[in-house]
Amino acid sequence: MNFRSILSYVGLMLVILAILMLLPLAVSWIFAEDVYLPFLLGSIVSFITGIVLYKRLEREPLDLGSAMVLAGVTFITISLFGSIAYLDHLEPVDSLFESVSGFTTTGLTVVNPESLPHAVLFWRSLTQWVGGVGIIVIFLLLMSSPGMSSYYLYRAEGRTQRIEAGIYSTVKRIFIIYGIYTIIGIALLSLAGMPLFDSVAHTFTSLSTGGFSVKNGSIGSYSNPVVEFVIVLLMILGATSFFIHDKIFKRNFMEYIRNSESQLFWSLVIIFSIFLSLSFLSLPGSLRLGIFHTFSALTTTGYTVGMQIYPELSKFLIIILMIIGGFAGSTAGGLKLVRVGILGKAVNWVSKKISYPRSAVVPLKFHGKIVSEEELGIISLFSFVYILILVASTLIFSFMGYAPLDSFFVSASAEGTVGLTTINIATVNPLGKFVLMVCMLLGRLEILPFLVILYSIFAGLRRRVQ
Secondary structure, three states: OOHHHHHHHHHHHHHHHHHHOOHHHHHHHHOOOOOHHHHHHHHHHHHHHHHHHHHHOOOOOOOHHHHHHHHHHHHHHHHHHHHHHHOOOOOHHHHHHHHHHHHOOOOOOOOOHHHOOHHHHHHHHHHHHHHHHOHHHHHHHHHOOOOHHHHHHHHHOOOOOOOOOOHHHHHHHHHHHHHHHHHHHHHHHHHOOOOHHHHHHHHHHHHOOOOOOOOOOEHHHHOOHHHHHHHHHHHHHHHOOHHHHHHHHOOOOHHHHHOHHHHHHHHHHHHHHHHHHHHOOOOOOHHHHHHHHHHHHHOOOOOOEOOOOOOHHHHHHHHHHHHHOOOOOOOOOOOOHHHHHHHHHHHHHHHHHHHOOOOOOOOEEEOOEEEOHHHHHHHHHHHHHHHHHHHHHHHHHHHOOOOHHHHHHHHHHHHOOOOOOOOOHHHOOHHHHHHHHHHHHHHHOOOHHHHHHHHHHHHHHHHHHO
């Protein structure tokens, strides 16, 4: 694996980041806020570093392993350079935490949003919008890189389905769909009575299933049922596969209705809305709270409405939803509905395999397609590693003095890139914040790229020793 070639590609990513960091300057000018320096500094540092890496290091075509390493390194790098924008307002560790939470579309935060300038709030929201569609998708769109390298990069960010035959056509279609929904979201929230700046920020963070808000009380601050309805709609759109969105754009509405992930999604919404509403019975507006938080947790967005303290039962129910997550090929996190659906079907399939004669052919099907034993093995391994990381993070937070259920809750939130929390993240010590950042990065890129990075480092060290 050629790490110099990978770093050259990272250089191009940093050039894109440098351009993006100039956008908040317009917001600073509109609101007459003197917060130009952090964004200019971040943009210049990113641009110079990117150009140096791009010019000095020679690029080679990528294989899948290299593309996965590039995806992991890219998210770490853009989070690091993107954190420069926060340094005027936060300590370095908190700046990095906020940046990682943004680009991974998690939404856990260490700040009081209403104390920040509009330009910084816009940057927080923009990082989630970019993280939702994927920095690598933007890279492929701008560079229109031909060949297998584009395909491997597309897969490395956790995407498998293609809308069009070519990767460039696919990412272009994804970006168009994402852009159209963004414009619609801004318009709907503005019509619902939300201020224009807030509408832009919340469209960015709801469609990306990120969950950053410009208000301390999140969506509950607006006390507007119409706003909440629009936000729920945008969360659903964000958590739905771009492949299905393309079918809807082509007026093939039955694809959504017949889709197994859609059916599982709405079954979970109905069941958990009832149970969560019952768990909130001691609070006013329990039905509203139950329905909204079901969508917020399952889509892995992380908005809240009027919640200060969660009842114990609601914590457990929300944890389950955060672990499950949204559709594959969407902006949502978690295990994903397709994996959970396949594992659920596999329970009955294993029972049949055991009870039937050994010569019997018993296919495992999901959404009308046969799932091979190899695919099932990969899904099972991924799910096992996902839960193993969740347990490890929970134990670390428990040893730090937090209640076991709260430790489980915040760990599931970080790894599922959700953003709901039962503890004050700002008061968590640096070790705890580092653990959460690792969980956010692992959850956003679905673990495998980071395992490839660790394997590559280990293999390189072993060769040097030999």
